[in-house]
Amino acid sequence: MTTVTLTSPAISCMHCVRTIKTELAELGGVARVEADANTKVVTVDFEAPATQAEIVAKLAEIGYPAE
Ligand SMILES: [Cu+2]
Known part of the structure; x- marks a missing residue:
C-alpha cells in the first residue's frame, strides 16, 4: 500500500x-481518501492497479488540479 499526499x-x-472522495x-x-477543505490536502492510500499519476489526472479532470 502506498500513501500519497497532495495539495x-x-x-x-x-x-x-465529498466530490473528491467519491x-x-x-x-x-x-483504499482510502481523505481531503481537508482547510489545509487543501488530499491523502490517498492506494495499491495496484491505481497509480499516483492516475490519481493526479483524475483530480485535474474533476476540477481539483493537485501538486
Ligand atoms: Cu466546494
Missing part, C-alpha cells in the same frame, strides 16, 4: 471534499 488549492468546502474511491486500487 489541491481548489478545495474550498465540504462539497469539494471520484477517487471509484478508481480500482484506491
Whole structure:
C-alpha cells in the first residue's frame, strides 16, 4: 500500500471534499481518501492497479488540479 499526499488549492468546502472522495474511491486500487477543505490536502492510500499519476489526472479532470 502506498500513501500519497497532495495539495489541491481548489478545495474550498465540504462539497469539494465529498466530490473528491467519491471520484477517487471509484478508481480500482484506491483504499482510502481523505481531503481537508482547510489545509487543501488530499491523502490517498492506494495499491495496484491505481497509480499516483492516475490519481493526479483524475483530480485535474474533476476540477481539483493537485501538486
Ligand atoms: Cu466546494
